Amino acid sequence: MTGFIEGEDRAQVTLFPEALDDYITEENSVRVIDVFIDNLDLSKLGFKTVSADTGRPGYHPSSLLKLFIYGYLNRIQSSRRLEREAGRNVELMWLMRRLVPDFKTIADFRKDNGKGIKNTCRTFINLCRQLNMFTDTLVTIDGSKFKAVNSKENNYTPKKLQFHIARVEKHIDDYLKQLATKDQEESRVADDRPIEEKIDGLKKKLAELKALEDEINHQPDNQVSTTDPDSRLLVTQGMSRSVCYNVQSAVDTKHHLIITHEVTNTVDRNQLCRIAKKAQDAVGKKDITVIADKGYFSGTDIKDTQDAGMTPLVPKGDTSGSNKKGIFNRSRFEYDAGRDRYICPAKQELPYRFTSVEKGQMLKRYWAYDPTCRVCSMKPQCSNSKQPRRITRWIHQNRLEKMEKQLSSMPESVLIRKQTVEHPFGTIKCWMGATHFLTRRFKNVSTEMSLHVLAYNLRRMMSILGPDKLIEAMAA
Numbered sequence: 001m002t003g004f005i006e007g008e009d010r011a012q013v014t015l016f017p018e019a020l021d022d023y024i025t026e027e028n029s030v031r032v033i034d035v036f037i038d039n040l041d042l043s044k045l046g047f048k049t050v051s052a053d054t055g056r057p058g059y060h061p062s063s064l065l066k067l068f069i070y071g072y073l074n075r076i077q078s079s080r081r082l083e084r085e086a087g088r089n090v091e092l093m094w095l096m097r098r099l100v101p102d103f104k105t106i107a108d109f110r111k112d113n114g115k116g117i118k119n120t121c122r123t124f125i126n127l128c129r130q131l132n133m134f135t136d137t138l139v140t141i142d143g144s145k146f147k148a149v150n151s152k153e154n155n156y157t158p159k160k161l162q163f164h165i166a167r168v169e170k171h172i173d174d175y176l177k178q179l180a181t182k183d184q185e186e187s188r189v190a191d192d193r194p195i196e197e198k199i200d201g202l203k204k205k206l207a208e209l210k211a212l213e214d215e216i217n218h219q220p221d222n223q224v225s226t227t228d229p230d231s232r233l234l235v236t237q238g239m240s241r242s243v244c245y246n247v248q249s250a251v252d253t254k255h256h257l258i259i260t261h262e263v264t265n266t267v268d269r270n271q272l273c274r275i276a277k278k279a280q281d282a283v284g285k286k287d288i289t290v291i292a293d294k295g296y297f298s299g300t301d302i303k304d305t306q307d308a309g310m311t312p313l314v315p316k317g318d319t320s321g322s323n324k325k326g327i328f329n330r331s332r333f334e335y336d337a338g339r340d341r342y343i344c345p346a347k348q349e350l351p352y353r354f355t356s357v358e359k360g361q362m363l364k365r366y367w368a369y370d371p372t373c374r375v376c377s378m379k380p381q382c383s384n385s386k387q388p389r390r391i392t393r394w395i396h397q398n399r400l401e402k403m404e405k406q407l408s409s410m411p412e413s414v415l416i417r418k419q420t421v422e423h424p425f426g427t428i429k430c431w432m433g434a435t436h437f438l439t440r441r442f443k444n445v446s447t448e449m450s451l452h453v454l455a456y457n458l459r460r461m462m463s464i465l466g467p468d469k470l471i472e473a474m475a476a
């Protein structure tokens, strides 16, 4: 071993033992966590800070909260691993003052303090706002699918359930036929169980499936997940499907901090205004610009966002399929606001005809005079029917046209959105590992997500300001 750097003798006795504090550098992230939590009023945030009068005193919530923040900052999310680390990790020994709670205490703290943890996450965003981190009023909103503790096999849709019911019924029929032949010896299969026992097992399974059928019919989206009932089968990247949660978040485009988030189990559509309003509250400004992808395009939602004082920028995807069918896209018809009529590609007028109400929306109808269309050379590209092409206009369509103009004056918004939202989601998913969430049900998954978001934002702020400046700001 000569010629190499040598370590210390393990049996060496030191005259003055080193203090735990000597192992923790001034810029260590545990010092940031320590100052942040020590400066919070935990009872105001919703944590129980009074110990029970009887029995052994419990751990103070600040110790367990510090433990969790450290864990989520260092990819240690499970309570068993946190218990192990508290007993051997010098940083945690310093942070926890050598307290080593057992995994059950750790897990229960996360389970029972969802409200407090969410408020802590919000408090950190308030701190960022006080530090003028949200000077830019540009925010992106996006959803990302995070895998739930529920396999695809344990998610049922009506079609899948019918398939399983038919399969089990067929098995039962087959066994009953075997029983009828009374040739028990020959009809036994590999596992050697009596046929009656197998039929009983299958009947039990059939009863379970029938009960699920009932449950599915009562769900608005016609699906049931059996391990985590709140999770849903959703389309993920590349049109593949996974049982997951759709986490909505608003991210500031300047520093990539997650301003607000919410765990949902539905698609992005109709979530824009609600999340944008939460972002308004978080940054303390009304007139923010909100960029989202075409999955958020919903006329009423966009109008509501505008009514709330914001500027939404959401591109519209082509859902009509007219291009594929080889007929004119609606965008080829120009609206003449002064005369309230459309001008078709053949430069003919489509005057207003009548207004109807569909699904609560007032829709105006326009079409050209029949004789004009009948002799038009563009008729095959205009409409598949014998009737003239009809154009429908929502009474608040002008709002969407205004947004289209704003979008075309800001073509870089697509790139800004992509660059902004990929950063936090990519980072958090990398920290989570292959399994994403560890807990089940909305309440617990939301607490987990708040811890991830808090850890992400803390890490971002440490890189932007540096640990020393952040500590200074927290302690001020």
Ligand code: SF4
Pocket (backbone or CB within 6 Å): 344, 345, 346, 347, 348, 368, 372, 373, 374, 376, 377, 378, 379, 382, 383, 388, 389
């Ligand atoms: S068919 Fe009628 S609406 Fe269509 S382009 Fe011709 S004139 Fe215009």
